[in-house]
Amino acid sequence: MVTVSVATLTHRRRSSERDPDAATGGVYPGPVMSGESLYPRLEPLLAQVQKPIQYVGGELNAQVKAWDDVAVHWALMYPDAYEVGLPNQGLMILYEVLNERPDALAERTYAVWPDLAALMREAGVGQFTVDAHRAVRDFDVLGVSFATELGYTNLLEALDLAGVPLHATDRDESHPVVVAGGHAAFNPEPIADFVDCAVLGDGEQAVGDITDVVAAWKQQGRPGGREELLARLARVDGVYVPRFYAVSYGPDGAIAAVTRTRADVPARVGKRTVMDLDEWPYPKTPLVPLAESVHERMSVEIFRGCTRGCRFCQAGMITRPVRERTITGIGSMVDQGLRATGYEEVGLLSLSSADHSEIGQVAKELADRYEGTNTGLSLPSTRVDAFNVTLANELSRNGRRSGLTFAPEGGSERIRRVINKTVSKEDLVATVTTAYANGWQQVKLYFMCGLPTETDEDVLEIAELAVEVIRAGREASGRKDIRCTVSIGGFVPKPHTPFQWAAQASAETIDHRLRVLRQAINADRRIGRSIGLRYHDGKPGVIEGLLSRGDRRVGRVIERVWREGGRFDGWSEHFSFERWTAAAGAELAPFGVDLDWFTTRERTQDEVLPWDHLDSGLDKEWLWDDWQDALSEEEVADCRWTPCYDCGVCPTNGTEIQIGPTGRSLLPLTVVGR
Amino acid sequence: MARQPEGPPPPPTVQKLRLRYAKRGPLRFASHRDLARALERALRRAQVPMAYSAGFTPHPKISYVGAAPTGAASEAEYLEIGLAQRCDPEAVRVALDDSLPPGIDVLECVEAAEGGGSLADRIDATRWRIELPGIESAELESAVAALLAAGEVTVAKRTKNGLRDVDARAPIASASAGGAAGCAILHVVVRQVTPAVRPDDVVAALAAVADLRPPSPPRAVREAQGRLDDSGTVADPLGPDRAARARCQGEHAAV
Incomplete structure (x- = not known):
C-alpha cells in the first residue's frame, strides 16, 4: 500500500498581516526567494476556483529546470485562458528552443481568471508560472505572444498580479524585461508604454539572441542598468525598443514624425525570418494538457508564409516568403509527435495547407502510414478548390466525414476580386456539391462582412450562395440531412496590409448587414433550416480595430479599461463595449482624436502610419498600389508560380521562396498503435 | 445511403x-x-x-x-x-x-x-482521510461525536440543478478523529449513494452540527474503495480476481 506524503503545511499570512500595498496591486514583498515555488501558498486557493487543473502544470512533456543552473530565466505568456493558450504553437516552439539551451530555462504562464486573481490579491500570491509555480517577478524576461490585440488588458492584469510596474519607464533592473511577440507585435504602439521591447517576425532565433545579450549583461555585473540592457537589445536584429523612438503629432491629430532618440538604434526595425524549416522541427515533443483545450490534437506546421495575396490577411503579408517543410520533414515530425503525445489526431497546419507543393503525396502517404491505427489527419480551413475535397477524402479515407470547411471570405465575385481571393460562384457551388456527394454531411463556409467597397448586395449574395449549395448538395448526395454553416465575422483592417488605409465599417453597418443576411437565409424555411448562421455582432471588431491600427495614445485607453475591470476582452461574457467607448472618449479627447478617427476614417497616402518605422519587408508603395488595385477590382497572382511582382520582402530581408517538390517520399515506419 | x-x-x-x-x-x-x-x-x-x-x-x-x-x-x-x-x-x-x-x-x-x-x-463505499489544517484534533473529536449522535444532518449541496438539500449523516458508516497539532485528520467511511455525499459535504455537516469551520480548505484523500462488509471494513475490489488468479496458478502448479 502506498501512502500519500502530506505536504508540509506552510504558514499562510492572514489578511490582518497582509502588506497594505498588496491591496493596491503592484508590490508583493515577502519571504519568497528567487525561483522559489509559490505552490504551497497557491494550493489552498485552487480548491476554491473553477477548473483548478489549468493552474497546476504537470502536462506531459512539460519541463522544469533548476533555477540556479542557468543564466537566463524566461517566463513565456499567452495572454488568454490556459485552454486557449496551451495549444499555441508559437509558445510551444519557443519553450522547447529555450529549454534546449544549457544557459536558459523557460516556463509558461497564462491569464488567470478573475476568480483566482481575486484570491491571489487577497493572499498576496503573485502571477506564477504553471511549470514550477515560480513568481513571474523573479524571471529575467517575460515574453508575451499576442495572436490578437484583445489580449492587451490581460497583459496589464498579469503585470499587476506579478508585481511588475505597468509602465516600462517605472521598472528597474530587478524587473523582468517585458517582450511582446506574435502577429500583433507588428504594431506594438498601443502597448508601447507597457512593454520594453517587441520582436518582429519569427522568434526561434531571436529568443536565442536576446538570451545571449541578457546573459552577457548579467555576467558583466549589469553595467549601465536597465537602460544599457535595452540599448543592447535594440541592436539585436528584429528587436524594437519603443522608448528609443519619439513620436510627435501634427495639428490634424496624425503622426508628424517618429524619430529615434539614440543614434545606435536602427531608424527602422526589420523582421526576423527563419529559413529552412526542416532545421527547426519544433515542437518536437508537444505539450499534452490534462485539462481540455480548444485544440484536442497535435499540429505540424507544414509551411510558413503565404503569397496568395489576400488583401485582408495580415498573416499572409507579414510572414512572407513561403517556406515549406519537406515531405520527409513533415513525416518525421508527425511520427515523433504522435509517439510523444498519444494524440489521436494530427492537423497539418499552415496559412493555406493545400498549397504545399507536395500536399497530395503528403496526404496519401500519411493516410497509408496510419491506416488502421485510429489516427485522424486533418487540414484546417481551406481555399475553395475541388482539389481540397480530394485531399480531405484521402485524409478521412475510412473515418467519418463530418465537416469540411472552406473560406471564400467574400460573398460576391466582385468583392472577392477586391480582396484578391478570386473564385467564381459556379466553382464554389461545384466544389461544395462535390463535398456533399463524397459523403461530407456538413460544410462550413467562412465569410467576412464590412470589407472595403462592400454593399448590402455583396453580403446578400452569401444567402443566395448558401441556398444554391444546399439545393445542389441535396440533389448530388440524394440526402436531405446535409447542412451548411455560414460563419461570418466583421472585417478589421490590419497594419502591413493593403487595407491598412481603409475605413473600417461601423458596428451599425456590420449589424445591419448581418440582419439582412439572416432574413434572406430564413426567407425559404425549406432550405433555410439546413443553413446555420454563426456571427458576432460588430462591436468587438471596432475595439479590435482601435487596438490594431492605434498609436501610442491608445495605451491610455487600454490602461483605463483595465483599471475599470476590463479583462479577457476576447470573451463575449467579459467584453464590455461601453467600458471601451467611454474610456476611448475620455482618454483620446485631449489629443483631439476619437474612436472613429482610429477606425472608420480612411487614411491618405501621405499619412505617417504608427507602424511605418517597423519593417515587415513589404514596400509601402507596393502596398498602396495593391490598395488601389483592390479599389479597381484588379487581381494579383501568386508569386510562387508567376513572376515576382516586387512586394519587397525577399530583397529587403535577403530571403527567398523555399518550396518543393523534393521528389522524396515517406519511408515505412513502425507505427504507434498498429 | x-x-x-x-x-x-x-x-x-x-x-x-x-x-x-x-x-x-x-x-x-x-x-x-x-x-x-x-x-x-x-x-x-x-x-x-x-x-x-x-x-x-x-x-x-x-x-x-x-x-x-x-x-x-x-x-x-x-x-x-x-x-x-x-x-x-x-x-x-x-x-x-x-x-x-x-x-x-x-x-x-x-x-x-x-x-x-x-x-x-464490488464497490459501494469509500474510506476517506480528510486533513483539516488549522483545526485541533480535540475540536474535531467532539464535532465527530456530535455528527455521529445526530439522526439526520441536512447540508445544501450544489448539483447540476442548483442547490439541493441532502442528508449527509445517513451514508456515514463510521468516523473518527486523529491528527497532529494544528492539523486534525478525519477518517470516515461513506457509502456511495445518489446524490453522492462527498468530503465537502461531510465537512459541511461538521459545521452544521458543531460549528467546525476550517480556516482553509480541507484536503481529502480517498484511501480505499470497495464493498462495505459487516465488520465495517472496505474490502479490496480486486481481491476476487486476484484470488481466482492464485487458484488458477495453483491448479497449474498441481498439474
Whole structure:
C-alpha cells in the first residue's frame, strides 16, 4: 500500500498581516526567494476556483529546470485562458528552443481568471508560472505572444498580479524585461508604454539572441542598468525598443514624425525570418494538457508564409516568403509527435495547407502510414478548390466525414476580386456539391462582412450562395440531412496590409448587414433550416480595430479599461463595449482624436502610419498600389508560380521562396498503435 | 445511403484488465474527464493493444468506476480495459505508468476473472482521510461525536440543478478523529449513494452540527474503495480476481 506524503503545511499570512500595498496591486514583498515555488501558498486557493487543473502544470512533456543552473530565466505568456493558450504553437516552439539551451530555462504562464486573481490579491500570491509555480517577478524576461490585440488588458492584469510596474519607464533592473511577440507585435504602439521591447517576425532565433545579450549583461555585473540592457537589445536584429523612438503629432491629430532618440538604434526595425524549416522541427515533443483545450490534437506546421495575396490577411503579408517543410520533414515530425503525445489526431497546419507543393503525396502517404491505427489527419480551413475535397477524402479515407470547411471570405465575385481571393460562384457551388456527394454531411463556409467597397448586395449574395449549395448538395448526395454553416465575422483592417488605409465599417453597418443576411437565409424555411448562421455582432471588431491600427495614445485607453475591470476582452461574457467607448472618449479627447478617427476614417497616402518605422519587408508603395488595385477590382497572382511582382520582402530581408517538390517520399515506419 | 466503414469489424476483446491507480499531489485538481483523456492518450503511447468499438469513431474499451471528485486526491481509483491481444498485466501496468504524467500512478493491474461479476458491483463505499489544517484534533473529536449522535444532518449541496438539500449523516458508516497539532485528520467511511455525499459535504455537516469551520480548505484523500462488509471494513475490489488468479496458478502448479 502506498501512502500519500502530506505536504508540509506552510504558514499562510492572514489578511490582518497582509502588506497594505498588496491591496493596491503592484508590490508583493515577502519571504519568497528567487525561483522559489509559490505552490504551497497557491494550493489552498485552487480548491476554491473553477477548473483548478489549468493552474497546476504537470502536462506531459512539460519541463522544469533548476533555477540556479542557468543564466537566463524566461517566463513565456499567452495572454488568454490556459485552454486557449496551451495549444499555441508559437509558445510551444519557443519553450522547447529555450529549454534546449544549457544557459536558459523557460516556463509558461497564462491569464488567470478573475476568480483566482481575486484570491491571489487577497493572499498576496503573485502571477506564477504553471511549470514550477515560480513568481513571474523573479524571471529575467517575460515574453508575451499576442495572436490578437484583445489580449492587451490581460497583459496589464498579469503585470499587476506579478508585481511588475505597468509602465516600462517605472521598472528597474530587478524587473523582468517585458517582450511582446506574435502577429500583433507588428504594431506594438498601443502597448508601447507597457512593454520594453517587441520582436518582429519569427522568434526561434531571436529568443536565442536576446538570451545571449541578457546573459552577457548579467555576467558583466549589469553595467549601465536597465537602460544599457535595452540599448543592447535594440541592436539585436528584429528587436524594437519603443522608448528609443519619439513620436510627435501634427495639428490634424496624425503622426508628424517618429524619430529615434539614440543614434545606435536602427531608424527602422526589420523582421526576423527563419529559413529552412526542416532545421527547426519544433515542437518536437508537444505539450499534452490534462485539462481540455480548444485544440484536442497535435499540429505540424507544414509551411510558413503565404503569397496568395489576400488583401485582408495580415498573416499572409507579414510572414512572407513561403517556406515549406519537406515531405520527409513533415513525416518525421508527425511520427515523433504522435509517439510523444498519444494524440489521436494530427492537423497539418499552415496559412493555406493545400498549397504545399507536395500536399497530395503528403496526404496519401500519411493516410497509408496510419491506416488502421485510429489516427485522424486533418487540414484546417481551406481555399475553395475541388482539389481540397480530394485531399480531405484521402485524409478521412475510412473515418467519418463530418465537416469540411472552406473560406471564400467574400460573398460576391466582385468583392472577392477586391480582396484578391478570386473564385467564381459556379466553382464554389461545384466544389461544395462535390463535398456533399463524397459523403461530407456538413460544410462550413467562412465569410467576412464590412470589407472595403462592400454593399448590402455583396453580403446578400452569401444567402443566395448558401441556398444554391444546399439545393445542389441535396440533389448530388440524394440526402436531405446535409447542412451548411455560414460563419461570418466583421472585417478589421490590419497594419502591413493593403487595407491598412481603409475605413473600417461601423458596428451599425456590420449589424445591419448581418440582419439582412439572416432574413434572406430564413426567407425559404425549406432550405433555410439546413443553413446555420454563426456571427458576432460588430462591436468587438471596432475595439479590435482601435487596438490594431492605434498609436501610442491608445495605451491610455487600454490602461483605463483595465483599471475599470476590463479583462479577457476576447470573451463575449467579459467584453464590455461601453467600458471601451467611454474610456476611448475620455482618454483620446485631449489629443483631439476619437474612436472613429482610429477606425472608420480612411487614411491618405501621405499619412505617417504608427507602424511605418517597423519593417515587415513589404514596400509601402507596393502596398498602396495593391490598395488601389483592390479599389479597381484588379487581381494579383501568386508569386510562387508567376513572376515576382516586387512586394519587397525577399530583397529587403535577403530571403527567398523555399518550396518543393523534393521528389522524396515517406519511408515505412513502425507505427504507434498498429 | 450513409457511408459505412469499409473492411472487417474491429477485433474482439480477448482479455479484460482491471487497474487501480492514484491521483496525487497537484493532480488532485484533475477532474474525471481530465483523467480519462490522460489515460486514453497514455494507453496509446504505451502501445497497449486496446480493443475498439465499431463505427466511424471507434472508441477504446475503457470503463471507469466511481471517480473521486475534482480536488480530492485518491489512492484507489479503478478502471477496466478491454484488450484485443492478451498481455501480461504487470507489463501493462509498468508501460502505462511510464506513459502517464507523474501524479497519476498505476498501482495494480490484474486480469478480470471469468464470470466474477462486474467491478462496479464490488464497490459501494469509500474510506476517506480528510486533513483539516488549522483545526485541533480535540475540536474535531467532539464535532465527530456530535455528527455521529445526530439522526439526520441536512447540508445544501450544489448539483447540476442548483442547490439541493441532502442528508449527509445517513451514508456515514463510521468516523473518527486523529491528527497532529494544528492539523486534525478525519477518517470516515461513506457509502456511495445518489446524490453522492462527498468530503465537502461531510465537512459541511461538521459545521452544521458543531460549528467546525476550517480556516482553509480541507484536503481529502480517498484511501480505499470497495464493498462495505459487516465488520465495517472496505474490502479490496480486486481481491476476487486476484484470488481466482492464485487458484488458477495453483491448479497449474498441481498439474
